[in-house]
Amino acid sequence: MQFSKDELNELTTQNGGRFACQTLDEAYKFCRKISTSHYENFPVASLIIPQKVRKHIFAIYAFARVADDIADELTDDAQELRISSLNEMINLLEIDYFALDSKANRKNPIFFALQDTIQLFRLPISLFQRLINAFKQDVLFEQPENFEDVFAYCNNSANPVGELVLRLFNINSIEMIGYSNSICTSLQLINFWQDISIDKKKGRIYIPKDILMKYNLDKLSLFESNNIAQKRMLLNELYEITLEILNNGKPLINHLKPLRLKLEIKAIVFSGERILKKIRKIAEKVLYLKIKLSIFDIIVLALKTLYPKV
Numbered sequence: 001m002q003f004s005k006d007e008l009n010e011l012t013t014q015n016g017g018r019f020a021c022q023t024l025d026e027a028y029k030f031c032r033k034i035s036t037s038h039y040e041n042f043p044v045a046s047l048i049i050p051q052k053v054r055k056h057i058f059a060i061y062a063f064a065r066v067a068d069d070i071a072d073e074l075t076d077d078a079q080e081l082r083i084s085s086l087n088e089m090i091n092l093l094e095i096d097y098f099a100l101d102s103k104a105n106r107k108n109p110i111f112f113a114l115q116d117t118i119q120l121f122r123l124p125i126s127l128f129q130r131l132i133n134a135f136k137q138d139v140l141f142e143q144p145e146n147f148e149d150v151f152a153y154c155n156n157s158a159n160p161v162g163e164l165v166l167r168l169f170n171i172n173s174i175e176m177i178g179y180s181n182s183i184c185t186s187l188q189l190i191n192f193w194q195d196i197s198i199d200k201k202k203g204r205i206y207i208p209k210d211i212l213m214k215y216n217l218d219k220l221s222l223f224e225s226n227n228i229a230q231k232r233m234l235l236n237e238l239y240e241i242t243l244e245i246l247n248n249g250k251p252l253i254n255h256l257k258p259l260r261l262k263l264e265i266k267a268i269v270f271s272g273e274r275i276l277k278k279i280r281k282i283a284e285k286v287l288y289l290k291i292k293l294s295i296f297d298i299i300v301l302a303l304k305t306l307y308p309k310v
Contacts, residue, residue: 001037003066005074011066012088014095016108024116028055030109031062048264053168056121059113060164063089064131066110071135072202082139090132093125121168127160143219144208147241150192151185153206158188169258176256182249183269189242190272193235194279194291211237223287231284239276246272 003011010017021027035058049057070085092111106112117123134157144150162180166172192199192206199206205219212218215230222231250269256262279286 001034003069003073005077008066008070008074009085011108011110012070012085012092014092014108014111016110019109020107021109021112022107024112027109027112027116028059031055031058031113034058034062034065034110048260048267050260055113056117056168057165059110059117060161062110063093063114063128064161067132067135068138071138079139083136086132086135086139090129093128117168121170123164123167127164130156130160138204141204143205146208146210150189150206150208154185154188155181158184165261169261171256176252179249179252179255182245183252183265183272184249186242186246186249187268187272189238189245190275193238193242193286194275196286197288197290200287207234207238228284231287235284235286236280239280243273243276246276 007018011019019030021030032055067086067089070082070089074082074085092108093114106115118125134153137153137156144153159181162184163172163177166176166180196205196207200223205222207219207222209218211234212222215227215234217227217230217234221227246269253262253265253269256265275291278291282289282291
């Protein structure tokens with residue numbers, strides 16, 4: 001579901017513009033439509049998740065998806081306008097959060113559904129604020145100096161999503177959130193590495209400057225036809241760092257009691273591992289190609305989720 005500039009602007013208004021809805025059911029259906037119409041290498045509220053929880057994940061995802069589109073798709077707009085639109089999204093959320101009897105946003109489908117989800121599960125608004133902060137960083141992008149900068153970004157862009165999902169299952173212990181953070185950070189890193197060619201067109205290189213310098217590279221020479229050996233060593237180090245972080249989060253799977261959530265997280269972890277294997281296989285070509293999971297990959301993931309020894 002691709003939105004135009006005008007449509008995105010309407011989705012940051014209280015009445016929702018042309019998308020205005022009358023009922024909560026309509027609001028959740030709209031969020032589901034957004035969530036299921038975007039291609040993702042990682043499952044987004046798949047059929048494994050219980051239906052009663054799935055719609056709440058759709059509401060969270062729709063909020064993040066629209067914010068991401070504002071940051072990434074409205075590139076013809078000045079930075080100030082995109083930042084203003086992102087600020088308006090958090091303002092609308094805060095109107096409902098700090099005045100839960102407010103009906104101000106009850107026609108905007110995303111905020112109508114999200115308000116209901118936040119109330120039902122007592123979700124901290126700080127998690128949504130961190131997501132918006134990450135999208136603001138995308139608008140005002142600066143190449144990270146080191147991995148500390150990258151991890152700080154992941155802490156806003158990815159980790160809140162994992163924590164929100166856990167909280168939908170009434171899981172909020174520090175230990176479980178810690179494991180979740182490792183998985184989410186690693187998935188964000190995998191996303192960076194598989195999207196290098198796409199992000200380059202947007203003027204973004206998420207590989208830290210210091211690790212590029214380690215291999216006598218920079219954001220320009222990285223895409224030149226020479227220095228193949230250095231590039232392969234660089235990419236291998238990025239993948240090893242990512243895999244270590246992903247492995248640090250794997251204990252979450254065995255700690256989870258809800259079977260369906262356990263299977264969903266296993267599927268997500270296997271997706272991440274599968275993508276890493278695929279981009280390792282094409283070596284430096286990842287700098288020019290976009291990797292997607294094939295039907296075969298999806299079948300393998302499904303089998304590994306249900307039958308770990310496959």
